[in-house]
Amino acid sequence: MNNQRAEATRSEEITRYFHQLLKSSGEEGDIGFTKFRTVFDELMPIQQEKLKSITGTQFESLLNEGSMISIGITYRDRNINFIESKDSGEVDYKLWNIYAREYDRLNQILNQMSRDIADRFDGIPLKATMGGLIGKIDHVKEYFEMVISHRVVAENAGIGWRGKNQLTIHEKFSCAIRFATIIVPYPLSMSDRSESKCGSCTACEDVCTFIKNRDILPDYRENCRRYMLFLKSKGIEKDICGKCIKACYQSSIFKEVFSLRS
Numbered sequence: 001m002n003n004q005r006a007e008a009t010r011s012e013e014i015t016r017y018f019h020q021l022l023k024s025s026g027e028e029g030d031i032g033f034t035k036f037r038t039v040f041d042e043l044m045p046i047q048q049e050k051l052k053s054i055t056g057t058q059f060e061s062l063l064n065e066g067s068m069i070s071i072g073i074t075y076r077d078r079n080i081n082f083i084e085s086k087d088s089g090e091v092d093y094k095l096w097n098i099y100a101r102e103y104d105r106l107n108q109i110l111n112q113m114s115r116d117i118a119d120r121f122d123g124i125p126l127k128a129t130m131g132g133l134i135g136k137i138d139h140v141k142e143y144f145e146m147v148i149s150h151r152v153v154a155e156n157a158g159i160g161w162r163g164k165n166q167l168t169i170h171e172k173f174s175c176a177i178r179f180a181t182i183i184v185p186y187p188l189s190m191s192d193r194s195e196s197k198c199g200s201c202t203a204c205e206d207v208c209t210f211i212k213n214r215d216i217l218p219d220y221r222e223n224c225r226r227y228m229l230f231l232k233s234k235g236i237e238k239d240i241c242g243k244c245i246k247a248c249y250q251s252s253i254f255k256e257v258f259s260l261r262s
């Protein structure tokens, strides 16, 4: 079997297994592959150091041969409605918490799936982005050294494009999708990188002044972190907001195209 066929066969096996996991857990999602080196080159220097420490003695061979698998699973349509719901006139934080708990549930499923895929295909799982940290740090910059950007992996793996809200926008699921990553030590069939399709859309900028002013703020992500802290003071249980996800899914130029299960 030549190299390309071996890569294709392995990629198909991984994809098939991922879809089995999706089916058995009753979730919806997507998967894609990219080169380890491509992701490494795009990460912030501090995240590159983290990736080196995670991969240890395998790092050099991963740079030459390795791949990254991006897996994503989606929220349900009804979860999105709970974000900043104002059906009673006031913001309903209790309903917002249903979305917050779903964020946590999706992270746990992703963590289990990434472990399962890593076990089966000789990989290293990188968990879904952790919650529970925003109140333990003084500035969002401290957060970057703790994580590897799943968005960089997902975008290079062709799963979605980087939206104006800085989230990964999937063609079908909008940004109502969460990610984990698996590093594997062999080449896979790579997908093409997704280029932005946001165009003239401003739905996420219209609901969040931090996104709208991201080019003039010192770091809009710090404003975002502080807003999440404010939400926690209102009783929101996790490190979430989600307004820019709701705007993209329900109000963007793609609102008729995006679809999530009910």
Ligand code: SF4
Pocket (backbone or CB within 6 Å): 165, 207, 208, 209, 210, 211, 223, 224, 225, 227, 228, 240, 241, 242, 243, 244, 245
């Ligand atoms: S999560 Fe909320 S505060 Fe943060 S960028 Fe999105 S809408 Fe703005």
Ligand code: SF4
Pocket (backbone or CB within 6 Å): 163, 164, 165, 166, 169, 197, 198, 201, 202, 203, 204, 205, 247, 248, 249, 252, 253, 254
């Ligand atoms: S709301 Fe519109 S501009 Fe914002 S990320 Fe979604 S498609 Fe792009």
